[in-house]
Every structure is written in structure tokens, then in C-alpha cells.
Amino acid sequence: MRKKIIAGNWKMNMTPSEAVKLVETLKPLVNNPDVDVVFCVPAIDLIPVAEAAKGSNIQVGAENMYFEDKGAYTGEISPLMLTDAGIKYVVLGHSERREYFAETNETVNKKMLKAFEHGITPIMCCGESLQQREQGVTMDFIRQQVKVGFLGVTADQAKTAVIAYEPIWAIGTGKTATTEQAQEVCKDIRACIAEIYDAATAEAIRIQYGGSVNAETAPDLFAQPDIDGGLVGGASLKPDFGKIVNYK
Numbered sequence: 001m002r003k004k005i006i007a008g009n010w011k012m013n014m015t016p017s018e019a020v021k022l023v024e025t026l027k028p029l030v031n032n033p034d035v036d037v038v039f040c041v042p043a044i045d046l047i048p049v050a051e052a053a054k055g056s057n058i059q060v061g062a063e064n065m066y067f068e069d070k071g072a073y074t075g076e077i078s079p080l081m082l083t084d085a086g087i088k089y090v091v092l093g094h095s096e097r098r099e100y101f102a103e104t105n106e107t108v109n110k111k112m113l114k115a116f117e118h119g120i121t122p123i124m125c126c127g128e129s130l131q132q133r134e135q136g137v138t139m140d141f142i143r144q145q146v147k148v149g150f151l152g153v154t155a156d157q158a159k160t161a162v163i164a165y166e167p168i169w170a171i172g173t174g175k176t177a178t179t180e181q182a183q184e185v186c187k188d189i190r191a192c193i194a195e196i197y198d199a200a201t202a203e204a205i206r207i208q209y210g211g212s213v214n215a216e217t218a219p220d221l222f223a224q225p226d227i228d229g230g231l232v233g234g235a236s237l238k239p240d241f242g243k244i245v246n247y248k
């Protein structure tokens with residue numbers, strides 16, 4: 001039985017003081033022992049959010065990370081900085097990073113390897129554009145993202161990873177994929193993991209759906225056999241996130 005994992009992706013939205021207030025608001029609402037709850041926040045918010053979340057079930061994740069331990073990489077955040085701050089998760093390859101910051105399958109792969117090296121759990125994002133869906137190449141595209149993203153990752157490491165399936169056309173648009181569309185792709189991603197590794201790894205890895213998830217759509221989505229939770233943008237900044245975490 002895979003434990004559900006529901007993560008908020010705050011993107012570039014909260015100043016440190018706003019972030020602490022939001023944690024205080026959400027803390028009593030996101031209590032659910034059956035779900036791993038992760039707040040993925042901007043780098044400058046990581047330490048205050050981790051401090052504010054102490055004593056709660058909230059775990060904290062970064063929204064990005066560089067693939068070197070240290071050095072002359074102005075503006076980047078290293079895995080050593082994350083682990084020293086007690087950060088356990090990192091979102092890698094979000095479509096916004098791929099689109100605006102030149103993230104590629106290859107750089108995502110380097111970051112995946114680095115995250116595992118330091119014991120940080122990656123939430124690796126993948127997902128097709130509307131054009132790719134309409135052209136019927138959704139799974140070809142996602143298989144490539146997953147196969148390159150996991151190059152060199154061992155089966156034992158992969159078992160602990162999280163993949164977020166996020167159709168680009170559903171992110172921040174209010175357009176959720178239908179439950180059937182989301183389940184179909186998550187099932188195919190699991191089959192891809194079984195091909196790369198084996199059935200046990202595919203059974204263990206957690207696959208989230210992301211894309212305009214809200215309190216109304218969450219229960220149906222998270223009830224699907226291959227959807228192990230969600231990566232939530234807009235709705236993670238509101239008290240509604242408590243309803244999403246307590247979707248049952």
C-alpha cells in the first residue's frame with residue numbers, strides 16, 4: 001500500500017513573513033496521518049517555514065536545486081544547503097522551470113542523481129503540452145522525460161522517488177485533466193517504471209497528479225489506483241489545501 005503524498009507548490013508567491021503566517025493558518029487544517037504533507041516553498045522561505053512547521057506533520061521541500069555540491073554558481077542553491085536546513089524534498093523539472101529557465105531532461109537527471117546522493121527525495125515533474133496531447137504523442141513525450149530523468153538512478157532509489165504528472169495545459173489554468181485522463185497517464189508512467197526497473201519498483205514509486213487540483217476534484221483523482229496524491233499550486237496557498245489533504 002503506497003502512502004498518499006500531497007504537496008503544495010507555492011511557486012514565487014510568499015515573502016518570508018507571509019510564508020510563516022500561511023503555515024500558522026494551514027497547520028491545524030492539514031493534519032492527516034494517512035498522507036505525507038509537503039510544503040514546497042521558495043529558497044528564502046525554507047528556513048522560516050521549517051521553523052514554523054516544527055511539531056506538525058508538515059514536511060518542507062525546495063522548488064529547485066543545483067546539481068553541484070558547492071562552487072562558483074552564483075544564485076544557485078546546493079543540496080548541502082538543503083540538507084543542512086533539514087529539507088527532505090525537492091521539486092525537479094517543473095514545467096515552469098523547463099519553459100522559463102532552460103531546464104532539460106539532462107539537467108533534471110543530474111539533479112535527480114544529486115538529490116539521491118544527499119538523501120533528498122525528488123518530486124520529478126513531467127507532462128505534455130496541449131499540442132502534444134492533440135498530436136497524440138503524450139506518452140512518447142512523457143516516457144522520454146521519465147527515462148532520461150531516471151538514467152543512472154538505482155531501483156532502490158527509484159522506489160523512494162515521487163513523480164508528478166502535470167499536463168502543462170492544466171497548470172494554473174483552472175482546467176483539471178479528467179480523472180480518466182489523469183489515471184491513464186499515471187498508469188502508463190508506472191508501466192514505464194516497470195520497464196526500466198521491475199514490477200516491485202513500479203509498485204513502490206509514488207505518482208502524483210498536478211494541474212488545477214482543488215477541493216472538489218481531489219477526492220475523485222486521489223481515489224484512482226495509480227494516483228498517489230497531488231502536486232498543488234494555486235490551491236495550496238489557501239485554507240482549501242486543508243480540504244485537499246483531507247480529501248476523504
Ligand code: PEP
Pocket residue numbers: 009166170171172173174210211212213231232233234235
Ligand atoms: C503546479 O504548479 O505544480 C500546479 C499544479 O499548479 P496549479 O495547481 O495552480 O495548476
